[in-house]
Amino acid sequence: MKHFYTILITLFTLTVSAQIPAGYYDYATGTGYTLKTQLNKIINDIDDPEISNTVEEEHNPQSYNALDNFNSTYERDYYYETNGDNTILDMYSENPTGSDPYTFTPGSDECGNYNSEGDCYNKEHVIPQSVFSSQAPMYSDAHHLIPADGRVNGFRGNFPFGRVNDSQLANQSGITNPTQNGSKLGNNLNSGYSAGYSNTVFEPIDEFKGDIARIYFYFVTRYEDQVPGWSSYPMFVNDPNKGLADPFLNILITWHQMDPVSQKEIDRNNNIFYNHQNNRNPFVDHPEYVALIWDTTPDTEAPTDPTNLVASNPTDNSIDLTWTASTDNIAVASYDIYVDGTNTFNTTGTSFTATGLTADTNYCFTVKAKDASGNESDFSNQDCETTTNNGSSGGDIDIFFSEYLEGSGSNKALEIANFTGSAVSLSVYTIKLSANGSGVWTSGFPFPNGATITNGDVYVVANGGANDCSAEYDYLNNDMTSFNGNDAIGLFKNDVLLDIIGELGNSAVYAENTILVRKPTVDRPTTTFDIVNEWDIAANCDDLGEHTQTLSLDEVDLNAFKVYPNPVNNILHIDLNSSKETQIEVYNVLGKRVISKTIHNSSTLNTEQLTDGIYILRVTQGNSTISKKLIKN
Structure with a gap:
């Protein structure tokens, strides 16, 4: 006392x-x-x-x-x-x-x-x-x-x-x-x-x-x-x-x-x-x-489940998440975010951007609430979203540089080819240059309004002073073509590097007074310049204005592949008769892609995250695609 x-x-x-x-x-x-x-x-x-x-x-x-x-x-x-x-x-x-x-x-x-x-x-x-x-x-x-x-x-x-x-x-x-x-x-x-x-x-x-x-x-x-x-x-x-x-x-x-x-x-x-x-x-x-x-009575009460989880606003490598907050007898301390069933992120708020994702890939998310005593809620609802495919992965089908002309004086031109399967508007594309190994790109030079490349065609940008094969020029732009044989040239989509000629930050000459033509086996852009395996040296510009793509694909007979069991519970088996790269996609009845996976041999697909119902299974190899109905129990 x-x-x-x-x-x-x-x-x-x-x-x-x-x-x-x-x-x-x-x-x-x-x-x-x-x-x-x-x-x-x-x-x-x-x-x-x-x-x-x-x-x-x-x-x-x-x-x-x-x-x-x-x-x-x-x-x-x-x-x-x-x-x-x-x-x-x-x-x-x-x-x-x-x-x-x-x-x-x-x-x-x-x-x-x-x-x-x-x-x-x-x-x-x-x-x-x-x-x-x-x-x-x-x-x-x-x-x-x-x-x-x-x-x-x-x-x-x-x-x-x-x-x-x-x-x-x-x-x-x-x-x-x-x-x-x-x-x-x-x-x-x-x-x-x-x-x-x-x-x-x-x-x-x-x-x-x-x-x-x-x-x-x-x-x-x-x-x-x-x-x-x-x-x-x-x-x-x-x-x-x-x-x-x-x-x-x-x-x-x-x-x-x-x-x-x-x-x-x-x-x-x-x-x-x-x-x-x-x-x-x-x-x-x-x-x-x-x-x-500091209530010393042990807290054993778990928070309520988070609700209304929504995945939205995908980019090549991120997806936004929002949900309705949980409640707790003391206080919710944080939320664990699960990506395809794996606890990957943690946040104290009710919105989060999942980063570090792969382009053109479907991800399914769930969320758990956690209090300061470690009590966890059950999972929220699941929501899935697919990242976009704007070229940041450097390996997706898109337009690409197909010819490079670096001649004396102003004889400079670039050719861009489209083998995507549909016409491509150039409104979201730009060309940037990096001079003498500086390691810094110029501001993007846009294409003219309305510029489009139809499927199987090319688009040629030339310097205003160029005269070699001038009948093939589609657009004259001195800024886009003010390069020399040691300058890096980048094709950008939505300000993300899509394709490159030369090496950023390297001032060594790679092609001076030279014409380079992309090999016919190249079917997509890349962010790594490989002059040996992807480019041929041409004697003249006779090929300017057209490009040949000859893919040596050993196409599999897709009608011979097997998918079982169907209906499926959790694991779907896919048997191919080839080791060729094959894209497996699953779409729900609303047309939203919910699973995307690339395989090279027979493989399995985990469908545990899918709700019961009818889906479309799409299998693509090279230029061949086949779809089948898939039932999930």
């Missing part, structure tokens, strides 16, 4: 206007770790725009030396001696029920050197400064700096606080253990509320255990984002939300409950706010916050 005596009138002059300012905690409306983060914003040194208190609440850190005057002025004993004795109030030497073993005169008894208890007092970091490498503002934060007997301060050292096993006290020369007021150092009592830790701890007397606990609650709240970096200190844990390791969290909560907030703490909190650094310890003002944040 706390013991208080007559308080001098001086106390009231030192804590003028000593009350919580109106509106200070208006932003603290949550529970659990949400509340803790709200408190962090209130007491932090950042003026957060979300907080609209009626007072300016920004933390105004002071210097370490400024604490000397603060201690001399405000850290005095007005509480325990009859009528108070105006000496320094030291939690490590105070005797709450009788005469103190020794006292310190403010200012004159402050020192840095000591030999025995009672020699002098100095400043004790309740959270050892070695924990945060003596960095500001922690180093001078008055909320965890208290005046203490120098010898006992050194005795405590950097040990965590805990419940000492009286049969395992630590030996210390030159000081009694317990100290003259009963504080002690020894192995933690690894049982009861202090179970879980057995190494050396320091234990203050019962009168001040709640004070220490509330200092720690303040510290892990004020510096919650930095605490994970200090987790080598036994009391802390690598979790910005929880902050405190379980054994010490149990100890501090117990101390907080057994030793309620005292008038001494209230006055000290007000003096730090009004007369020193302009922020408060919320757990002195509102002790109930401790239970609201």
Whole structure:
């Protein structure tokens, strides 16, 4: 029980206007770790725009030396001696029920050197400064700096606080253990509320255990984002939300409950706010916050399932996801995002962009909610989407450079061929150059409005001064054709590199006064220039304006391939009579592709993610395609 005596009138002059300012905690409306983060914003040194208190609440850190005057002025004993004795109030030497073993005169008894208890007092970091490498503002934060007997301060050292096993006290020369007021150092009592830790701890007397606990609650709240970096200190844990390791969290909560907030703490909190650094310890003002944040009752309730998952806005390598938030008895901590059944991403929000995906590939997504205790919801609904095919993969069917003419003077031209199976508008394509190995592309040069290449045809861009085979020119553009034999030339689609001549960043000459014609076996663009395997050197430009594609495909008789079982439950078997590259696609009845896979031999297809119903199975090899009805049970 706390013991208080007559308080001098001086106390009231030192804590003028000593009350919580109106509106200070208006932003603290949550529970659990949400509340803790709200408190962090209130007491932090950042003026957060979300907080609209009626007072300016920004933390105004002071210097370490400024604490000397603060201690001399405000850290005095007005509480325990009859009528108070105006000496320094030291939690490590105070005797709450009788005469103190020794006292310190403010200012004159402050020192840095000591030999025995009672020699002098100095400043004790309740959270050892070695924990945060003596960095500001922690180093001078008055909320965890208290005046203490120098010898006992050194005795405590950097040990965590805990419940000492009286049969395992630590030996210390030159000081009694317990100290003259009963504080002690020894192995933690690894049982009861202090179970879980057995190494050396320091234990203050019962009168001040709640004070220490509330200092720690303040510290892990004020510096919650930095605490994970200090987790080598036994009391802390690598979790910005929880902050405190379980054994010490149990100890501090117990101390907080057994030793309620005292008038001494209230006055000290007000003096730090009004007369020193302009922020408060919320757990002195509102002790109930401790239970609201750190509920020691195990949380076994899982969040509700996320709903309304939608996959949309695909690009070559990303898909956007949105869903409706889950609810939880405490709070949802984050969401795990599963890609084709594999836990791949994690986010705290209800929208996310899945990146690192492969072009022209179908992906199926599900989401699980997770709370801070690790409880997980069941899966959300599944939604699937297919990434686009704009050429970023460097291996998809699209238009490509089919001839390159680099002659003397302005005799320069580029030919682009279309063997995609349909007409291609050039509105989303551009040509870029990179001169002399610079490694940087120019801005994209667009084609004229309405420019189109029909299937099987070519499009020729030439320099305005060119005259070789001029009858084949479709478009004159000096910017597109201002290249030399060592410049890289890029064909871009939607600003993504599709095909290239030369090597970006390489200034070596690869084709000067030369005509290059793409080999007839090349059927698609590539982002890697291979002059040996993909290009032939031509004697003249007679082939300009046309391009021959002769694919040496050993086409399989698609009518001979086998698909079983059909209807299928989970695994579909596909037997081919060839090792040729084959594209397998599954479409739902709405025409949306839900599975896409490339195989080279007989293979299997996992259809577990598909809902029951009728689908179309499409098999493509070279220029041949066949479709079959597929039933999923």
